[in-house]
Amino acid sequence: MTTIRDVAKAAGVAPSTVSRVLSGSSRISPATQERVRAAVAKLNYYPNAIARSLAGRATHTIGIVIARPAQQALANPFFPELMRGVGTCLQGRNYNLLLSMTGSPAEERTACMRMVHHRQVDGVILTSSRTHDRLIDELMAEEFPFVLVGRADDQLPVNWVNNDNAAVGAMAVEHLISRGHRRIGLIAGPPDLTVTIDRRRGFEETLARAGLPLTPKHQVNGAFTKEGGYRGMGQLLSQPEPPTAVFCTDDAMAVGALMALKERDLVRQVAVVGVNDDPLTALIDPSLTTVRIPVFELGNTAAQILVDQLRGVVQGPRQVILPSQLVVRESTNWTLA
């Protein structure tokens, strides 16, 4: 291992001078700069990142914690795409990405605070936002830099990046209404997640605005999985007057809902809308109408906000909302008689 001392010796300067040349800081004479650079090249020197972190009191590393039960991690390309957005930003800004995968919210909190307490990262990105999140409370209490993908409880002064989930619900329902539907059901994800709350709100407000009744029996909750959607659709169809159209708050659920319809030969009888625009939505039969979420941009923007804060570029908390977009495909592309 060649160290900064070896380089200093070879260049005939002090280690501190080498450090300064490498960090591009201060005013070093062109001549010594040249000598140092030559020595660095000749000795094939790379600064030790760990030593640099310890002395510089910054790890240049961002932590990201993904909490997903095993089956769901695989089923849903949301997280890989989010990480691609995060990774792309961090790479360009010379930050590393430390990844921790866990199965439950409780483990997520433990894993995250472990990174924080052990000072392995300069900031963290939180990827699953729920109401009354203890993890957020703890990070705020320690004044540790973080950004949320999703949103925090109302008015909490924290960084977050979100898509407009109320608009997502509204777009879906408006589309269904425009196709002649009046009995519109909802298959929603876990009720404590803010995405569920917001998408449901958009759904309900739009129904109300259109003068359509809110039918509690037409709203069910389930897991963010095919199975969740499959079961949800089963529940809805077993009712005396089932909905003619269903808004699912996630594509995987919508795919499951379509499976339930196919089994009963009801595909062109009940319309289905999902959310995300997973790659598979265009491939299944019938192809799925969905609301496309800018997942890459969510991750990219979250990373940007966090790094900007760490670098002191910005001060107070930033909150960003990114737009979504309806993509109409076969699963809704017909008008109710």
Next chain:
Amino acid sequence: MTTIRDVAKAAGVAPSTVSRVLSGSSRISPATQERVRAAVAKLNYYPNAIARSLAGRATHTIGIVIARPAQQALANPFFPELMRGVGTCLQGRNYNLLLSMTGSPAEERTACMRMVHHRQVDGVILTSSRTHDRLIDELMAEEFPFVLVGRADDQLPVNWVNNDNAAVGAMAVEHLISRGHRRIGLIAGPPDLTVTIDRRRGFEETLARAGLPLTPKHQVNGAFTKEGGYRGMGQLLSQPEPPTAVFCTDDAMAVGALMALKERDLVRQVAVVGVNDDPLTALIDPSLTTVRIPVFELGNTAAQILVDQLRGVVQGPRQVILPSQLVVRESTNWTLA
């Protein structure tokens, strides 16, 4: 920030004693152990991971480099599933995971050697194995610990975990032969990847063993994407005597191939087999026959091998082959007249 000195002071011992208690090493009297632990708890002390790494000459971090062009990263759940396997192993063994995403093999090499040279990680996991891989040469030259998911050039004494890709090709072809097919085509991935080479070998050997001819025109290469498979199937179908069955070396390609068949209304005329068992294979129409690869286990085992080596549990290089499994669905489930 409370440090080891604060704890030492509170417990009335030296910092070295605190260090020993925390590392569980050496013989420390139960009494002092108790005092130290009490002080740790009272002060809410967490050792600084960076300082520990510097002093201990180990980062307890594994690096993983994912090289995938943007579109492909999303389309293929191979990598998230692999990482879940890696992450699960590392979590249990108290190792961290440093993730670097890049777009090309050249960037992959740069990113990986950057981690290595800067001593950010104790070992690395390589995820895309090609022949004559410069990255492998460089890591070997530096004697840096690594493990390959895939395999290295023949006889290179390096760690790797692979599935039996020749058997994958063989299973697929045997299945197609058993369904009455005699003209069997191949849509393969990039030719420099070892997976492509091995699966093709299994394909060719099985044809030969069955006394069937190898028809070069019935073998095409393409990208590991839907588009690659779509184009490949187009090429095969444009020939005078097209194959009646096609083995695609990847599910995404197989999905594209099925799209090409659907457009021409040839679904039940040409059989298609993929590889991986992506979640979407069961959902599309027709559902896809495929060879299931144990992706989670590949990642999990790779991490295990690497950590075992870092801990000195094992000596020489380890090479592991994991079994795959044919999953028959609609895309082949009929017999040729």
Next chain:
DNA sequence: CTGAAAGCGCTTACAG
């Protein structure tokens, strides 16, 4: 069983 000291490889005021 425990402590004092040196050291891991950097950075950064402080001085000149």
Next chain:
DNA sequence: CTGAAAGCGCTTACAG
């Protein structure tokens, strides 16, 4: 413009 010194927060021979 450059260097000597102290320090980042740990670990680990060395000594007793």
